[in-house]
Amino acid sequence: MPVTSEVDRPESEAGGSSLPINELFASLQGEGRLVGVPSTFVRTSGCNLRCWFCDSYHTSWEPTHAWMAVDEIVEEVRTRDPNHVVLTGGEPTIHGESFELLRRLGDDHHLTVETNGTVVPPEGTPIDLVSVSPKLASSTPTPERIPEAAVDARGDDAEPASDWADRHEANRIDIDALATLVERYESQLKFVATGRDDMAEITELVDRVRDAASVDLPNDEVLLMPEGRTREQLAGTRETVAELAVEYGFRYTPRIHVDIWNDAPET
Numbered sequence: 001m002p003v004t005s006e007v008d009r010p011e012s013e014a015g016g017s018s019l020p021i022n023e024l025f026a027s028l029q030g031e032g033r034l035v036g037v038p039s040t041f042v043r044t045s046g047c048n049l050r051c052w053f054c055d056s057y058h059t060s061w062e063p064t065h066a067w068m069a070v071d072e073i074v075e076e077v078r079t080r081d082p083n084h085v086v087l088t089g090g091e092p093t094i095h096g097e098s099f100e101l102l103r104r105l106g107d108d109h110h111l112t113v114e115t116n117g118t119v120v121p122p123e124g125t126p127i128d129l130v131s132v133s134p135k136l137a138s139s140t141p142t143p144e145r146i147p148e149a150a151v152d153a154r155g156d157d158a159e160p161a162s163d164w165a166d167r168h169e170a171n172r173i174d175i176d177a178l179a180t181l182v183e184r185y186e187s188q189l190k191f192v193a194t195g196r197d198d199m200a201e202i203t204e205l206v207d208r209v210r211d212a213a214s215v216d217l218p219n220d221e222v223l224l225m226p227e228g229r230t231r232e233q234l235a236g237t238r239e240t241v242a243e244l245a246v247e248y249g250f251r252y253t254p255r256i257h258v259d260i261w262n263d264a265p266e267t
Helices: 011-015 070-078 097-105 148-153 161-171 175-184 196-212 231-248 256-261
Strands: 018-028 038-044 066-069 084-088 110-115 129-132 187-193 222-226
Touching: 018 070, 018 097, 018 256, 038 070, 066 070, 070 097, 084 097, 097 110, 129 175, 175 187, 175 196, 187 196, 187 231, 196 222, 196 231, 222 231, 231 256
Parallel strands: 038 084, 084 110, 110 129, 129 187, 187 222
Antiparallel strands: 018 038, 018 066
16 A cells, blocks of 8 residues: 555654655566566655656655655565565665665565666665666656646645756766666666657667676667556557567567556556
């Protein structure tokens, strides 16, 4: 079940041993190389970017969460069956306590971290798969382009999209961070693609990471994923993106959680 404001904010939050948690649930991994694997998801709130098509706007544009102590999160994870744990967001790496959580879980779980690739975890942080989703220029927000649900939820004091456009564009790509992640961890670069217009930027980014990294980045570690938060939206991009994956020799990844559960929470 989602963690809501009914969960008390622990006193330890002030000391930094807690995380803002938006959801904590068991489901199937919907994307990437481990698609279909039973997984426990720990979704933190807060993000350093603002993609206009964000499918978890409730962790970025309109962040909602309850503070949970790391000890409590560990216990909640251990009450669930899946051995595979996905730390996701938002952007989980902006919270230093995320790395404490990974260290606590590392001995007993297979750990995937889903990240935008702008922050490098401290050396030695246990991560079995880093799933990096670099943000393309097509992700940059405008006042007219933010998640529809976020538009409905925004109050008068909400930060306007125009304030985020320059920050997002300036910070969405960090080649040194991407190269370090590829060097340190088993990795996948997962690009949300809307169509052919994205491919020149994707191939350029892949080439830049390959030039900067000291290890190989094979094509089967580069994934194309269709943009879409609902079944209907996916239906409009899925075939095109699959054909582009075949053409460019990259891997295609579905979004099975959307296919199965549409845009329901805890999926």
